[in-house]
Amino acid sequence: MNRRDALKTTFLGSAVVAAGVWLGKPLAHAAGLFHDDSKALGRLAKPASFWxxxxxxxxxAVLFEENTERPGSSPLNDNKAAGTYVCAACYQPIFKSADKFNSGTGWPSFFDVLPASIGTKEDRSLFMLRTEYHCSRCGGHQGHVFEDGPAPTGLRYCNNGLALKFxxxxxxxxxxxx
Ligand SMILES: [Zn+2]
Incomplete structure (x- = not known):
């Protein structure tokens, strides 16, 4: 390779890198709307296979493929004992029992979450726009949060019991x- 070709290659390389940087962000964002990227969302950045x-x-399947358990199937639905609900994968505390309420949906429901324990993303699956949330540590999918919960937050964290451990x-x- 002569100097001129080398320069050309470098220039092309830079252009590709520049395009990647320019396109990278919006593409990744768009992909996040249609693709399950929850595996990569946690601080631990462990692949789903690790768990x-x-x-x-x-x-x-709930935690790392965003599956949803059958309503009414979790023994945690009716659990009224005092304690802490931790992520079933990495054990990070996510909810406290004082914030649990009976939503009548068939899924364990909470009106508040422990500080910094979750991350959220838009979920456009099933032809709806919902806010998905996941454990901020391992990225494991927990459930969806809605704005029809009780006071004082007005929020309803609709959680899969399988994704929690009491x-x-x-x-x-x-x-x-x-
Ligand atoms: Zn976790």
Missing amino acids: RGKVSDKAW IDAGSALPTLRG
Whole structure:
């Protein structure tokens, strides 16, 4: 390769990189609307496969494929005990029992979430615009949040019971994993 070709290659390379930088952001954003990218959203940045076997297959499908459990199927629906609800994958605390309420939807529901425990993204699946939320640590999908909850927040965090693990107030919180 002579100097001129080398320059040309460098120039082309830069142009490709520049285009990638320019296109990268909106493309990634658009992809986020149609593609399940929850795996990459957590601070741990572990691939979904990392959590295989650490949770049940059903829980894994909810957490890392954004599956939704059948309404009324979670034993946590009627749980009124005092304690903390942690992410079933990485054990990060997400809800406290004092913020749980009976929404009548068939899914464990909360009107508030522990600080910095979740991230959110737009979910345009099923021809609806909903706000998906996931564990901020491992990225595991938890549920959707709606603005028809009770006071004081007016929010309803509609959660999959399979994505949570309940820790009774009398027990120590589990060590975070991942
Ligand atoms: Zn987690």
